Amino acid sequence: MPSSNETVKPATAADAQEQSVTVAGPTLPLDPSQPVSADEMMSQEEISALLAEMKAEQTAASQPPAGQAETADGEPPAAATAANGSKSVDVPSPAAQKAPAGIGRLPAVKPLVLLASALILLALAGLSGYIAAIQAPEAAAGNSLETQLKARGVRYLPDDFVKYAGRGNQEITDLFLQSGMPPDAYRSSDGFTPLMAAASFGRLEIISRLLEQGASLNSKDKDGQTALMKAAAYNYPEAAGLLLQAGADYSISDSRGRNAASLALERKDPQMLKLLAQAGIIKADAAPAPGKAGPQPAGQPPQQPQAQPAEFTLAGRKAGYMQIGQPLASVYQQYSRKNATITTDHTPYPTVKVYLDGRATPSLIGSVSIRNQGIDQIIDGIHVYDERFKTVRGIGINSTLGDLRQAGGFDDIRHIDQSLYAIAKDIAFELSISIDTLPFDWLETGQTSSLSDNITIQSVIVR
Structure with missing residues (x-):
């Protein structure tokens, strides 16, 4: 502030011009807590280039040009000359001097802009790295399981998921589930889910595993049948009991009006009927007494058992010396005494x-089921390809x-796994007929009478 004795010099035109100089560029708030718009931000490349340019120009400004020296008062020679009354040189004020390149694009608070831009860029880079760090293990795990x-040799497809669940392969079933394949994935050809396939072959461990993972109990295939109906139709009372305990709906009917109870009554399996009677689904008197055979078909004489060598006997849960539930080591012991070669794959x-x-x-x-963390290896299915194996009735x-x-x-x-099977208790006979050549009547109605007597059996599965 000037003292009261001092005279304030009027502003000259040059001073007015100096005061009217404004900085080009957007006006930013001086308060650093105020938000900065995207238009006011600079990219990392612009910031780096600008800092380098500013540093170079500041260095150049701190050194006077060659041949020029300051006076004792610190003024440039041009200013000293003007003061001595010699040749007049206009010296612009500091505000009117040319600003370093790029400065005109920045507001008066450019340090805040630079700091805010740098912090935002660092935050975005850190967030991207964090997201990548989270997603990378999950993606790697999924790729590893596939x-x-x-x-x-397993395709990552619902068809293979259903197939291996039906075969009782717990390891592959677990790999599908761990990889994110939904437990209710279904095969497009028949609508089978893994739970239906497991129930069709009485795979209790697979059924339990799928239920733990939230598999739907009452999903239907293209015939309108549920997993419980499959267990009832193929005479697997333990599988049916497991599904009933989990809450399966036994009142559901398929496209032909049959439910689990009516399918069980058609099959007349004593154990299945006993289970349904104990559950209150059918009357107790509908189940035959233990040891009492069902009626013989009309017009057919009773079939007498035929003698069959033990080595080639084909019966429920057994083919020769191999049977369901048998330890793998026992199979080697049985066949090591015979003229046989045994390999494990x-x-x-x-x-x-x-x-x-x-x-x-x-x-x-x-097929071998590995249990108890690899300690036990148990036979859980047998595929027969030798025509010498026969049932007691010569089939x-x-x-x-x-x-x-x-x-x-x-x-x-x-129709199972793209093949046609004649299903008996614990045995399935694979018929040598292509799915493409099936009679239209069978495809439309499912009536077994529409299939020719001349179709042969090409393989046998003991379950």
Whole structure:
């Protein structure tokens, strides 16, 4: 402030011009707590270039040009000359001097803008890294599980999920579930879910695992059947009991008006009927007394059992010396005394193959279930390819569907895993007929009578 004795010099035109100089660019709030708009932000490349330019110009400004020296008062020579009354030189005021390149684009609070931009860029980079760090293990885990399936020859498709659940392969079923495949994934050809496939073959461990993962109890396939109806139709009372305990609806009817109870009554399996009677689903007197056989088909004489060598006996849960529930070590012990070659394969799932009498192809292939963390290896399914294996009624490979009908050797015919099977208790006979050549009547109605007696059996599955 000037003292009262001092005279205030009027502003000159140059001073007025100096005061009117404004800085080009947007006007930013001086309060750092106020938000900064996106238009007022600078990219990282612009910030770096600007800082370098400012540093270079500040360095140049701190050094006077060559041949020029300051006076004793610190004024530039031009200013000193003007004061001495010699040649006049206009010296612009500091505000009117040319600003370093790029400064005109910045407001008076450019340090705040630079700081805010740098902090935002760092925050975004940190957030991106954090998200990538979270997602990377999950993506790697998913890819790893799919890779494990592929290494076993298994496609990452719902069809294969259903197939291996039906085969009782717990390892592959777990890989599908852990990889994120929904437990209710279904096969497009017939609408089968993994739970339906497991129930169709009585795979209790697979059923329990799928239920733990939230599999739907009452989903329907293309025939309108549920997993409980599959267990009832194929005579697996333990599987049916497990599903009922979990809350399966036994009143659901399929497209032909049948429910779990009516299917069980058609099959007349004593254990299944006893289970349904105990659950209050059917009357107790509907189940036959233990040991009492059902009625013989009209016009057919009772079938007498035929003598069959033990080595080639085909019966429920058994084919020769291999049977369901048998430890793998026992299979080796049984067949090591015979003229047989035995191999174990783990691709795509554990199996044991038995080659009898020097055959080039296996007579038997047993699927192996690994339990108790790999300690126990148990036979859980048998595939028969040797025509010498026969049932007590003489049914085996190369027998016809007509032979099966004559012997009363099956309950129903089902489309499973792209093949047609005549289903008996604990045995499924694979028919040598292509899905593409099935009669239209069977596709439309499912009536077994529409299939020719001449269709032969090409393989047998013991369950």
